[in-house]
Amino acid sequence: MHFLNRISENTRFQSLRRPIAFFVALTVLMCLPGCKKVHNEFPSIPESETQETSQTTGHESVPEDTNVEITIASPLSNDTCQYLAKLYYAKSGGLLGDGVTGDNVDLSFLDSVDLPFVLRVVGTSENGCNTSTLSQWKSSGNMPDIFLTDSFDQVVAESYAAPITEYLAENSLLSADRVYSRLISSFSNDGKQYGIPYQTSAAVLFCDMEVLRQGGISSVSFRQTRSSLLNMLAELEKLNSEEQTVLPFYLAGNMMPFLPSAMFNHEYLSASNDEDRLEQAYRDSMSYVESIIRSGYSYESLNDEQISTLFTGVSPILSRKLGVWSGTTDELVIYDNYMPHTLCMMQFPGLREDEYSSPLLISYPLVVSSTCTHPKEAADFACFIAFDEDALLLTSRLQPRQGYLPSVSSPSVWKSYVSGQKYGDYLEQYQPLMTKAIMIPAVSRSAAYAKDIEYITEHIEKLNLKKADQDTGEDT
Numbered sequence: 001m002h003f004l005n006r007i008s009e010n011t012r013f014q015s016l017r018r019p020i021a022f023f024v025a026l027t028v029l030m031c032l033p034g035c036k037k038v039h040n041e042f043p044s045i046p047e048s049e050t051q052e053t054s055q056t057t058g059h060e061s062v063p064e065d066t067n068v069e070i071t072i073a074s075p076l077s078n079d080t081c082q083y084l085a086k087l088y089y090a091k092s093g094g095l096l097g098d099g100v101t102g103d104n105v106d107l108s109f110l111d112s113v114d115l116p117f118v119l120r121v122v123g124t125s126e127n128g129c130n131t132s133t134l135s136q137w138k139s140s141g142n143m144p145d146i147f148l149t150d151s152f153d154q155v156v157a158e159s160y161a162a163p164i165t166e167y168l169a170e171n172s173l174l175s176a177d178r179v180y181s182r183l184i185s186s187f188s189n190d191g192k193q194y195g196i197p198y199q200t201s202a203a204v205l206f207c208d209m210e211v212l213r214q215g216g217i218s219s220v221s222f223r224q225t226r227s228s229l230l231n232m233l234a235e236l237e238k239l240n241s242e243e244q245t246v247l248p249f250y251l252a253g254n255m256m257p258f259l260p261s262a263m264f265n266h267e268y269l270s271a272s273n274d275e276d277r278l279e280q281a282y283r284d285s286m287s288y289v290e291s292i293i294r295s296g297y298s299y300e301s302l303n304d305e306q307i308s309t310l311f312t313g314v315s316p317i318l319s320r321k322l323g324v325w326s327g328t329t330d331e332l333v334i335y336d337n338y339m340p341h342t343l344c345m346m347q348f349p350g351l352r353e354d355e356y357s358s359p360l361l362i363s364y365p366l367v368v369s370s371t372c373t374h375p376k377e378a379a380d381f382a383c384f385i386a387f388d389e390d391a392l393l394l395t396s397r398l399q400p401r402q403g404y405l406p407s408v409s410s411p412s413v414w415k416s417y418v419s420g421q422k423y424g425d426y427l428e429q430y431q432p433l434m435t436k437a438i439m440i441p442a443v444s445r446s447a448a449y450a451k452d453i454e455y456i457t458e459h460i461e462k463l464n465l466k467k468a469d470q471d472t473g474e475d476t
Contacts, residue, residue: 068118068377069117069118069119070117070118070119070145070374070377070378070381071119071120071121071122071142071145071146072119072120072121072122072144072145072146072147072382073121073122073123073124073128073129073137073144073146073147073148074121074123074124074146074147074198074366075123075124075125075126075127075148075401076121076395076399077121077123077398078121079398080395080398080399081119082115082121083107083110083398084384084391084394084395085117085119085381086110086111086113087102087105087110087390087391087394088381088384088385088391089113089116090109090110090113091388091390095113101389101390101393101412102388102389102390102392102393102394102395102397103390103393103397103412103416105390105394122142122144122147124147124148126330126401127148127199127364128147128148128149128150129147129148129149129150129151130150130151130154131154131155131160134147134149134155134160138160138371143369144369145368145369145371145372145373146366146367146368146369146372146378146382147366148198148199148364148365148366148367149195149364149367150364152187152194152195152365152367153441153447155194156189156194159370160367160369160370161194161195161367161369162194162367162369162370162372163192163193163194164193164194164368164375164379165192167368167375167376167379168193168379168383171380171383173383173384173388177409178409178410179407179408180197180407180408180409180434180435180437182361182437182438182439183197183361183363183407184196184197186363186439186441187363187365194365194367195365195366196366196367196382196383196386196387197363197364197365197386197407198363198364198366198382198385198386198407199330199363199364199401199404200361200362200363200364200404200405200406200407201328201329201330201362201363201403201404201405202328202329202359202360202362202405202427202430203258203326203327203328203348203360203361203362203440204326204327204328204329204345204348205224205229205255205324205326205327205345205346205347205348205349206325206326206327206335206343206344206345206346207323207324207325207343207344207345208320208322208323208339208342208343208344209342209343210320210339211246211320211321211322211323212232212236212323214246215235215238215246215323216235217232217235217236220232220344221346222345222346222347222426222429223346223347223350223353223355223356224347224348224349224350225349225350225351225352225353225355226263226288226351228349228353229324229346229349230291230292230295232248232323232324233248233249233323233324234248234295234297236248236297236323237295237296237297244302244309244310245310245321246321246322246323247297247298247302247310247316247322248297248298248324249298249299249322249324249325250298250299250316250317250324250325250326251298251300251326252289252292252297252298252299252300253289253293253298253457254325254326255285255289256285256289256456257271257440257449257452257453257456258326258348258360258440259285259288259289259348259349260279260281260282260284261358261360261438261440262347262348262350262357262358262360262438263281263285263288263348263349263350263351263357264281264284264285264351265357265358265436265438266279266438268439268440268441269281269282270449270451270452271451271452271455271456271459272448272451272452272455286459289460290460293460293464294463299316300460300463300464301464317335318338320338320339324346326348328362328403329345329403329404329405329423329427330362330403330404331403332402332403332422332423333402336423343423345423348360356433358437358438359430359433359434359436359437359438360437360438360440361437361438361439361440362439363407363439366382366385366386368382386407387407387408389408389412389413392406392408392410392413392416393412393413393416396413396417396420400417400420400421402421402422402423403423403427404417405417405427405430405434409434414428
């Protein structure tokens with residue numbers, strides 16, 4: 001469905017002069033997979049009788065309602081959102097000239113476009129809003145129609161999100177050859193689609209080269225294996241032969257939710273699931289983490305006195321005494337502020353030398369509010385800004401952001417996204433690997449994921465207690 005759709009030849013050339021009703025209902029439902037987080041096939045999308053070659057067309061009937069107002073809550077500025085809406089209006093009405101794309105469209109042309117609807121913009125944090133913010137908005141009567149969220153599972157469970165399956169039917173932007181299927185499928189629940197993947201980060205290992213060079217490590221490869229990582233940590237630990245001056249790794253347990261997927265190309269394994277914990281991939285990964293802790297390389301290896309002496313109340317990651325830690329690429333800006341010339345990235349370790357491990361993705365969706373009075377229109381606009389190549393090119397041009405990967409496979413979008421980023425050389429390596437990426441549900445702040453972290457933390461605490469008892473010669 002499009003904001004502006006079928007426009008007659010006489011109307012099309014008058015479209016910039018007067019307000020025009022711009023929405024049309026979709027009539028075909030699409031079938032999407034359920035809530036299980038194992039997704040190997042792209043959702044089935046019914047085909048329309050006539051195939052369109054352009055991403056957004058202007059060949060549907062125009063509704064009569066001209067009093068439509070849409071509010072969007074996202075990290076994008078008001079100017080960027082307004083330009084995106086005008087680009088959508090222009091594309092829907094066939095008003096862009098040949099060869100005009102989001103990368104080169106004249107902003108003065110977009111400035112001249114009078115929107116036949118009202119778009120209001122509310123700012124959020126980089127990865128969107130949570131249910132606490134949504135509750136405040138709803139109580140004050142200011143609930144947005146579209147919002148980016150970092151708490152997808154909670155948003156669905158607490159009924160802030162509207163199912164949008166029927167509104168996505170026949171949307172030409174959702175084609176399996178251009179949108180990464182696992183991103184789409186990860187935002188379905190009970191057979192209904194609730195979210196549209198908008199921005200995606202990857203789980204990585206960060207390192208501070210200032211610390212690594214102290215240990216004689218002059219450079220690191222992005223492609224790490226579990227043996228090469230252990231060797232790196234062992235070299236850093238040599239710096240502590242007389243007194244503790246650096247910490248090779250911060251919180252090895254933080255790797256645990258990601259390691260089975262990275263090393264064994266395995267779908268996400270939940271620590272709170274007894275059957276998942278019996279999987280060989282899970283047991284081998286946990287053994288690897290335990291070996292790092294037992295060797296004294298990790299924060300979990302230190303007692304309170306050692307922690308106090310080494311970091312003196314400063315955050316370990318920002319202390320400049322830390323060699324390696326796990327995180328996600330959307331945190332790049334934070335770490336770059338403290339180590340702008342020495343920050344590097346590595347993949348989560350794989351098993352074999354010179355091979356890439358499976359990318360571990362954390363995606364943040366756009367969601368249509370359950371209170372939205374124009375859900376069809378909102379879903380269509382959300383799809384446009386998330387999947388339309390020109391919309392993504394324009395967004396990257398107007399408001400480039402660090403640490404995020406595209407949700408579409410378009411080479412031009414990838415080039416635009418990574419070329420302007422300081423750490424784009426690292427991110428570019430993910431492009432040919434996206435089809436085998438593994439989705440990690442950390443973004444959802446789900447109860448299941450929280451239980452995973454709780455289980456892993458308790459397991460490591462028991463490991464440390466056992467080690468302490470053995471060191472003192474006591475029975476456990």
